[in-house]
Amino acid sequence: MKAVIQKNIKIAPLLSFRAGRGKARYFCKVQSQAELKEVLAWAGKQNLSYFVLGGGSNVLFSDRGFDGLILKLSFHEIKISKEDDNVVFLKVSAGLPLAELISFCAQQGWAGLDYFIGIPGTVGGAVYGNAGWPRQGVSIGDLVTGVLFCDQDGLEEERGADYLDFSYRNSWFKNNPRNNIILEVELKLNKTSSNEILIRQKQILTTRQKNIPSGFSAGCVFKNVTRENSRQDFSFHPLVPLSFREKGVIPAGWLIDQCGLKGYERGxxxxxKKHANFIINFRQATAKDIYFLIKLAQEKVLKKFGLNLDLEIEYVL
Ligand SMILES: Cc1cc2nc3c(=O)[nH]c(=O)nc-3n(C[C@H](O)[C@H](O)[C@H](O)COP(=O)(O)OP(=O)(O)OC[C@H]3O[C@@H](n4cnc5c(N)ncnc54)[C@H](O)[C@@H]3O)c2cc1C
Structure with missing residues (x-):
């Protein structure tokens, strides 16, 4: 086999959280789709489970590590599939860092992705979790027209956006067993001027800098509580401000803050302190430290508000 498979690799350096004590039994950077098929066949023969890691910016592994294969897609291609005077359709490899794609599109004057400037990770990870910037009310699923993916046997399938069930931080991939591997994503972008895009990007980056804490994290830990995802009706909740109830969204950070947890430490x-929906690894945190804070926030919010906080990050046991 051509692919290089490494053994007993520390997981923390692969994650933006830099947290956790565990190792992956196997780790492989896959350089092509053909190589991916080979590696999947190899894993299948040994009955190994696998996990596809993008940029590792929305995931945490338990301190036990992962007794299987962590795969990282390292083939990066951007192709134009169709275009006219106003729009361009791109086919992009899932392992491509989102920042690289955003910067390439800005240079070309192709708008749409500029709203996602500052979001770490890869194109595949963004599609999996339907990443977005809530303040702009847009998510990457709004631009996706189709996805090519494969299953554990390397069998490929294409799906149009209508079959990908995009909703707030959710997609068909997230709702289905995680052995589906996103290979390529088709996006529809609008042609405009680079200048217009760069101005928008600058504005977004300025707001992000004001709101997003620095340090090792995985972004927002919990989903905001919305009318659609909440198990409880909060329309008349006496402790929730009218503005949130009218919008139908209660920021998870606000709920955690109201429970007095800003700045709370464990290990x-x-x-x-800046944004209560972020957990920061400030000193070699274990996954257990982070999990403790996750459970604490969930329990306190449930007790005070009767509302459930659902994880936005993925915690791999
Ligand atoms: C400082 C900071 C700020 C952030 N800001 C935002 C924000 O504004 N908006 C937002 O939405 N998110 C934000 N995030 C979270 C994170 O960046 C996004 O969720 C991002 O899209 C995750 O992409 P990733 O490639 O890192 O995925 P990973 O964390 O590597 O993986 C996340 C999930 O996607 C799956 N996955 C990844 N690639 C594939 C693939 N090719 N096929 C199948 N499954 C795959 C993984 O198996 C895993 O289940 C932020 C994170 C940080 C650290």
Missing amino acids: GAKIS
């Missing part, structure tokens, strides 16, 4: 992890 090397703490709930950010």
